[in-house]
Amino acid sequence: MLTKMTLAKGRGAALLAALKKKREQEKVVGVGDAPEEAVTKEEPPKPRGRAALLQKLQESRLKKVGGTLEPAASTSHSTSRAPVPESKVEELSKSVLEISFTEKDVVTYRGEIGKPLNVSANYIRLQIEKGRGVYEYEVRFNPELDAKNRRIRMVNLIMKELGSVKVFDGGSVLYLPLKIVETQQTFHESLPGPDGDQEVSTTLIFKRKKSMGERECLHLYNVLFKRIMHILLYTQMGRNYFDTEHKYLIPQHKLEVFPGFAVTVDELEDGLMLSLDTQHRVLRTENAYELLNELRSSDPRRFKEMATSSIIGSCVFTRYNNKTYIVDDVAWDMTPQDTFPTRDGGSISFIDYYKNQYNIIIHDTHQPLLINRRSVKVPGQTEKAERMVCLIPELCYLTGLTDAMRSDFRVMKDVAQYTRVTPNQRMAALRTYLGNITKSEKAQQVLSDWGLKIDNGVINMTGRQLDNEVILFGGGQSHQTNNSADWNRAIGENKVTGPIDMLNWIVFHTERDKRHAMDFAQTMCRLGGCYGVQNRAA
Known part of the structure; x- marks a missing residue:
């Protein structure tokens, strides 16, 4: 049975023509019949610019360490590129060594003018001194000592037994030139005070060793x-x-x-x-x-x-x-008779606190x-x-x-x-x-x-x-400053280099400050002419 075919037009005709051309190319190369090696493939583009330099650097690096120069594979094609000749690799290595970074002296900027x-x-x-070290320790007291002088006195008692010099700022960090404990160690000492001796436990915790x-x-x-x-x-x-x-x-x-x-x-x-x-x-x-x-x-x-x-x-x-x-x-609403909580959970008045910690007697207890x-x-x-x-x-x-x-x-x-x-x-x-x-x-x-x-x-x-600066004013005028850099008089006698007129400006003020606002406006109008600025108050 024969049917009548309608000729394709427009986009359909273009698609049929492209399909016909593709079939003719497949017949020429023998797709499906010829071996894989007979298929002709497009040569991958050669790397340029930075990519080429990176590839040559990699090849020269492999050459130095005795590695095998393997051709780089293309990301979109499977065909291998021929290895770079050894003469070119040696030439490139020599060029890289010539342009390698060299250490330069510190740049110092020095002026040339002046006396x-x-x-x-x-x-x-x-x-x-070479070879010296510092050992850092953390110091903890029990019970806590608020007075700085009592903390220092407690650490002095411990260091006197150990026979070591120290640096202690009265806080929680202790520096020693020697290592006395591996991790931490607690010392028990009796600290004298105005109300008798107080038993205090001091713990030294080793932190780290640092170089001087x-x-x-x-x-x-x-x-x-x-x-x-x-x-x-x-x-x-x-x-x-x-x-x-x-x-x-x-x-x-x-x-x-x-x-x-x-x-x-x-x-x-x-x-x-x-x-x-x-x-x-x-x-x-x-x-x-x-x-x-x-x-x-x-x-x-x-x-x-x-x-x-x-x-x-x-x-x-x-x-x-x-x-x-x-x-x-x-x-x-507070006086020295009031109390405040301590770190051990108790409470103490300000009078007793200053008596115990600093041996100070407060005279007026109602201030x-x-x-x-x-x-x-x-x-x-x-x-x-x-x-x-x-x-x-x-x-x-x-x-x-x-x-x-x-x-x-x-x-x-x-x-x-x-x-x-x-x-x-x-x-x-x-x-x-x-x-x-x-x-x-x-x-x-x-x-x-x-x-x-x-x-x-x-x-x-x-x-x-440096020499004294020269101040430039408008109208080609200039002024040489003195050693005290005082040019207040000159700025009141000369115009500025780029005056800008202030023809419309307003001063906002309250009724109470009306007199000060008027004085300010009159001063601006009076001094503006000296500087070459035309202004008027609205």
């Missing part, structure tokens, strides 16, 4: 110099150390100035360095309790209001532990307490916990200057006589400090026990003094 001069820095070099040259030993160096400052009779206030024996008194303003140093050990490009910088601490001879009594007598009705504005935010110094605190609040809030790390927790510290006003000495003192020219002039020092005076203070270390046998012994040696001078270097 050369010799300068000295407030850094002193520390030398480390490691950067992690920076904490050790800083703790070590804390001990040296203590040997030299310096008192720590905050993070710095001050000489309380040679203080400067300003009795007419009820002030005293303590000279001291900011001491920091750090590892710099040129080795381990000790940084020394002169510091001064201004303390008032009156304490917070005297200030409260003075405010109460001046205006009893507004006493609490004035006390809050005067005390809150101020920094106080407690001489019994040489610490500074920021007063965050005043607890009017309010000062509150200090701080965030501390809690073992086993990632977030810090807030702790509240209650302070006794009669034990807190006021530090710093009040706003009234700062605005008083006579006070600032008298204080500046001791706090403003010249570069020569700074260098003299550093040399005095180094001389005290050299003369102190205990300080030298501390350094030698840990394999350290301090230089007898500061770091000297060559600097450059």
